[in-house]
Amino acid sequence: MDNTPSNAGTKQLGALPAASPARLAEVTVRQWGEGLARTWHDGDWLAAPARVGARIAALIGASPDEVIAADTVSINIYKLLAAVLDAQPQRRVILTEVGNFPTDLYIAQGLVAHRPGVSLRIIPAETIAAEADAASIVLLSHVDYRSGACHDLPGLTAALHAKGAAVVWDLSHSVGAVEIDLAAAGAQLAVGCGYKYLNGGPGAPAFLYVARGLQPALRSPLAGWMGHAAPFDFPENYAPAAGIARFLCGTPPILGLTALEVGVAISAEAGMATIARKSQALCETFIALVEQRCAGAGHNHTPDGGGAGQPYQPAPPRRRAAAKGPADARRDLRFPLPQCAALRLRAALQQLCRCVARGGGAANRADGTRLVD
Ligand SMILES: Cc1ncc(COP(=O)(O)O)c(C=O)c1O
Secondary structure (H helix, E strand, C coil), X not given: CCCCHHHHHHHHCCCCCCCHHHHHXXXXXXXXXXXXXXXXXXXXXXXHHHHHHHHHHCCCCCCHHHEEECCCHHHHHXXXXXXXXXXXXXXXXXXXXXXXXXXXXXXXXXXXXXXXXXXXXXXXXXXXXXXCCCCEEEEEECECCCCCCECCHHHHHHHHHHCCCEEEEECCCCCCCCCCCHHHHCCCEEEECCCCCCCCCCCCCCEEEECHHHHHHCCCCCCCHHHECXXXXXCCCCCECCCHXXXXXXXXXXXXXXXXXXHHHHHHHHCHHHHHHXXXXXXXXXXXXHHHHCCCCCXXXXXXXXXXXXXXXXXXXXXXXXXXXXXXXXXXXXXXXXXXXXXXXXXXXXXXXXXXXXXXXXHECCCXXXXXX
């Protein structure tokens, strides 16, 4: 796998929105510097996780009271998996896919290690719907972090719910990049990342989604004071907040939330349909360039590749020869197509054009080093 800084730059950290530095300076100098602790209430700092969550909700087809910005994706996966296992003790198996993002696998591994009777199965994505049953909680990444391959979220959600399974979607590589309608899909649980296509900045808070009807039944395994029904009464015993706020744990990271709010506002202003259209146009341009200039270099185009992620997978012939089946093919991908937010499209396209123009360059980075070893 390509773990270089170049890869991190394109996929793991969204661009800096023009408005972010000034907004961060304002919150730092005026709210923090002048307002000090008063701003927790006067400046609405305490309301930030729910406010930013509500803005993210509009991008993923959720209601404002179903999403909260908090913690990291890893922690949010833990919270949701554990909450479901606690509330629905018939669930004894966490099912996830081969090639899922490592932290998703590690968190599930760590969770089952402390839960006698609960096991983890990591199986090919193609077999998940067949294997799932009423004892399962399924953890899936909507868009594959390496290939850009996109699961059919509505179709899989329906199929898995029909088998009685619960499903947690990791939207880290799809939120802000592709259109998502969780309500229409009947999805009940999801997490996602703030620092990729939401352009929230390095280490931006993540978010989690719990469908309103399910919220009263679930309790966070991390019963921190910010998830309490009355945190500023300082009671000794824990009582969860009424709604999505019960999934908060500790003090919200205000500077991170400030930057995330700016990034989310850009996606909201552009509109996910527009961003998705631009992403598609970028993809088509890239494919046309590769096919024009790198004919015979050994690439592998899967036009719909499982969904809207439009995976395009140039790979050297020896890599392709090594791929044995659909699961292997999905694992073997090394050149993910960036699904950029609108503000990144021009730079990304220029970079792709430079890359392709290097001749045989489907496997090169912009600086000329190999993308594929
Ligand atoms: C699909 C996916 N899930 C989870 C994570 C980890 O997120 P965090 O660092 O916020 O825990 C990442 C990070 O890149 C990711 O790509």
